Amino acid sequence: MYKILKTSSLTLLLIIFTLNLNALAFHKGGKFKPREIDKIEGLKKKDVQIKYCTSKVKVFTKEEVIKIDENKTIEEQLEEFDKDKQKSKTKKEYFEIKSYHSTKAIQFDGIKSLSLLKDLKKIDASTPLSKILGFWCIQSIPEDGSQKVFKLNEKTKKLYNEIAIDNNLKKASDPIGDEILDIGAIILQERHNLIYSEADFILVENQKRKKIADEKAEADKIIKEEKNWLAENKQPLLDKIDKKIFAFDDQIAKINNDYKQLKIDYESFEIYFKEKIIEVEDLLEDVDRSQSELKEKAKQLRSEKRKFLSNTILEDFKSKFEKTNREDARNFPNTYGKLVKLRKDVAKAKKKKQFTKKNKGFFDRWEILESSKLNIKQEDKIDALSGEIKEAKSNIANNIDNLISEINSLEEEFGNKLPWNLIIIGFVIFLVISGVGAYVYLNNRRIQKLQEDADKKVGSLKSDFEGRLKDTSEQIKSVGRAAARSEQTRTSQQDQVVEEKPKTQEQIIAAKYDELVSEYKETLDDFAKVAKFKQKWSGLALSRKERQDGTKTILTSSPRAFEKAEIWCVNFDNKYFAFPGSTVKSNMATYMNLDFEKAGRDFKGVFSISTGTNYSSEPAVLRKGGAGFVVERAGKIIFPT
Numbered sequence: 001m002y003k004i005l006k007t008s009s010l011t012l013l014l015i016i017f018t019l020n021l022n023a024l025a026f027h028k029g030g031k032f033k034p035r036e037i038d039k040i041e042g043l044k045k046k047d048v049q050i051k052y053c054t055s056k057v058k059v060f061t062k063e064e065v066i067k068i069d070e071n072k073t074i075e076e077q078l079e080e081f082d083k084d085k086q087k088s089k090t091k092k093e094y095f096e097i098k099s100y101h102s103t104k105a106i107q108f109d110g111i112k113s114l115s116l117l118k119d120l121k122k123i124d125a126s127t128p129l130s131k132i133l134g135f136w137c138i139q140s141i142p143e144d145g146s147q148k149v150f151k152l153n154e155k156t157k158k159l160y161n162e163i164a165i166d167n168n169l170k171k172a173s174d175p176i177g178d179e180i181l182d183i184g185a186i187i188l189q190e191r192h193n194l195i196y197s198e199a200d201f202i203l204v205e206n207q208k209r210k211k212i213a214d215e216k217a218e219a220d221k222i223i224k225e226e227k228n229w230l231a232e233n234k235q236p237l238l239d240k241i242d243k244k245i246f247a248f249d250d251q252i253a254k255i256n257n258d259y260k261q262l263k264i265d266y267e268s269f270e271i272y273f274k275e276k277i278i279e280v281e282d283l284l285e286d287v288d289r290s291q292s293e294l295k296e297k298a299k300q301l302r303s304e305k306r307k308f309l310s311n312t313i314l315e316d317f318k319s320k321f322e323k324t325n326r327e328d329a330r331n332f333p334n335t336y337g338k339l340v341k342l343r344k345d346v347a348k349a350k351k352k353k354q355f356t357k358k359n360k361g362f363f364d365r366w367e368i369l370e371s372s373k374l375n376i377k378q379e380d381k382i383d384a385l386s387g388e389i390k391e392a393k394s395n396i397a398n399n400i401d402n403l404i405s406e407i408n409s410l411e412e413e414f415g416n417k418l419p420w421n422l423i424i425i426g427f428v429i430f431l432v433i434s435g436v437g438a439y440v441y442l443n444n445r446r447i448q449k450l451q452e453d454a455d456k457k458v459g460s461l462k463s464d465f466e467g468r469l470k471d472t473s474e475q476i477k478s479v480g481r482a483a484a485r486s487e488q489t490r491t492s493q494q495d496q497v498v499e500e501k502p503k504t505q506e507q508i509i510a511a512k513y514d515e516l517v518s519e520y521k522e523t524l525d526d527f528a529k530v531a532k533f534k535q536k537w538s539g540l541a542l543s544r545k546e547r548q549d550g551t552k553t554i555l556t557s558s559p560r561a562f563e564k565a566e567i568w569c570v571n572f573d574n575k576y577f578a579f580p581g582s583t584v585k586s587n588m589a590t591y592m593n594l595d596f597e598k599a600g601r602d603f604k605g606v607f608s609i610s611t612g613t614n615y616s617s618e619p620a621v622l623r624k625g626g627a628g629f630v631v632e633r634a635g636k637i638i639f640p641t
Helices: 002-023 045-052 072-081 115-119 131-138 152-164 177-183 200-286 292-308 311-322 331-348 361-370 376-415 420-457 458-465 467-500 505-525 527-538 582-586 588-602
Strands: 035-038 056-065 089-096 112-113 185-187 194-196 542-545 554-557 569-571 575-580 605-612 616-617 620-625 626-635 635-640
Touching: 089 185, 089 194, 115 582, 131 152, 131 185, 177 185, 200 292, 200 311, 200 331, 200 361, 200 376, 420 575, 505 527, 505 582, 527 635, 554 620, 575 626, 575 635, 582 588, 588 605, 588 635
Parallel strands: 605 635
Antiparallel strands: 035 089, 056 089, 112 185, 542 554, 542 569, 554 626, 569 575, 575 620, 616 635, 620 626
C-alpha cells in the first residue's frame, strides 16, 4: 500500500512539474514594470502563463473610476459633470505578469546578435549558452502548424545542445567564453526552421531604442526641414539686405564725391576770385581815362566789381562750405546701422523661428527697413553751394570779363589810331627847323659872297708866289698820287678779306629764330620791351578755347591786351610760334598752386607742365586754322622747384 501511494505521489509530482516546465519562463528575475492584462471571462492563469511563457502570473483587483460614456456628446457630458459629486468607482480584475516573453513568434534568420545583451550587461564570458537562448525562447517551428507554444522540454534541450555544438561548445550549459562574446553573435548553421520570442527586457529596450531612433529621426527630419527652409529663405533675404546696403553705400559715395568736387570748385573759385580782383584793380589803375568811352567802361567795371567781386560773397561761400563735410555710414545708426545689424543676425541664424518670430523676427525687421531712407542733409547743402559758385562764376564771366574784354578792345583800337595831335606838333617842329635851316643857308651864302670879294682884292698878291707854289704843288700832287695809290691798294686788300660766303635760307631762318628767342627772354625781364617785341614780331594775344572738339587744341584771340595775355603768338617767315606771356613768369605762384591746377587748366594741349631748376619754356608750333590757330606741336613750361 505504501509502495502504491509512493508511486502515485511521484507520478502526480512529475505531472505537475511537467506542466510547470511548459509554462515557466526561460529567464528569471525580470526587473521591468509588470504587465497588466484584463481578466476576461474564460481566460485562465495557466493560459496566460503559456501564452507569455512565464510562471510569474498573479490575479489582483483594483478600483477604477467609471469613465464617462464616450458615446454621449460633449454637451451631455458637461451637463452630467459635477465636481462636488463623488466619482463612481468599480472593482476590476487583472493578470499581472513578470519575466514574460512576447507573444509574437519570429522566424530565426540564422544568426542572433548579442550586442543588446552586452550593452545591458546581461551577459559575460561566463554566461551559459542555454541562458542566452532562453532570453529568446528559441524553438523549432511546430510540425503540425498549430499556434506556437514555447516549451522547455527534452526536445528543446536537445536543440540547445545542437546549437552549442554549432558554436564550438560541448553543451548548452557551458559558458559562451570570450570568443563568442567578442564575436557578439550566436550562429546557427543552416537552421531555418526556428522561431523565437523576445524577453520582456529585450522588448522594452527595443521599444526604448526605437523611440530614441524615432525621436532622432524626427529631430533629423526637423533639422533637415530647417536646413531646407533656411536654404530657400536665408540667402534671398541676405541678397535683399546686401542690395539695400549697396544702394546706401552708393548714395554715401556719391555725396562724398560731390563734396570732394565741391571742395575743388570752392578752392579754385577762391583763387580765381582773388586773381580777378587783382586783374580788375590793375586794369582800372592803368586804363586811359582821357578817352570818354574808356572812362565810361571803367566806371561800369568799378560798379560791377562792387557787385560781383565783393569780399562778402567769398565770406558767405566760406561760411557755407565750412558747414559741409564728408558723410560716413556711422552717421545713420537708425537706418544703415540697423540694416548692418540685421545682416549679421541673418548670416548667423540657424533656426526658422528667428525669421518668422512676430515683431522681432528677421522678416518683420526687414519689412520695416526695406523702405527706409538715408536722411542725408549734406546733399542739399552741397548742391546749393555748388550752384551758387557756378552762378557767381557765370556772373563774373558775363559782367566783369565782358567789360574787361571791351576795355582791352577799346585800348587796342585807340592804340592803332594815328596820333594826330603828335603829328601836328611834329609838323610844326619840322616847319620851325626848316625855317632855321633856310636862314642859316642864306646867311652862309652872304658870308661866302663877301669872302669872294676879299679873295679878288688879294689876287694880285698871289701872283708873286705862284712860281714857288707851282713847284710845291707838283710835289704835293706827287705825294697825293702815291698816297692815293697806297690807299687804293689797302682798300682792295680789305675788300678781299671782308668778302664772305652768302648764307643759306635755313641759316637765315635759324638766325632769325635765335634772334626771336633772345629778344623774347629779354622781354620777360624788361616789361618796357614788350611793345617793341610785339611790333617787330607781329605779336598776337591768344587764349585757349574752353570747349575743344576733336583731338587738336584750338587757340583763339584773347580779350586781354598783348602785355597781359597768357599766350603770345609771333610770326616770321610764314611760321607761327606760341610763347607763354610775361604774366606767366611774373605770376608763377598762382600757376603752381594746388599742384599746378591753374597751369594745367589754362595750358592743356598747348604747353606741357613740369618742374626744374629755373623757369624756362619752349614755344609751341601753330598753324592758321579758321578763326584761330591749331596747335601742331605742344611746347613746354618748366617751373622752378
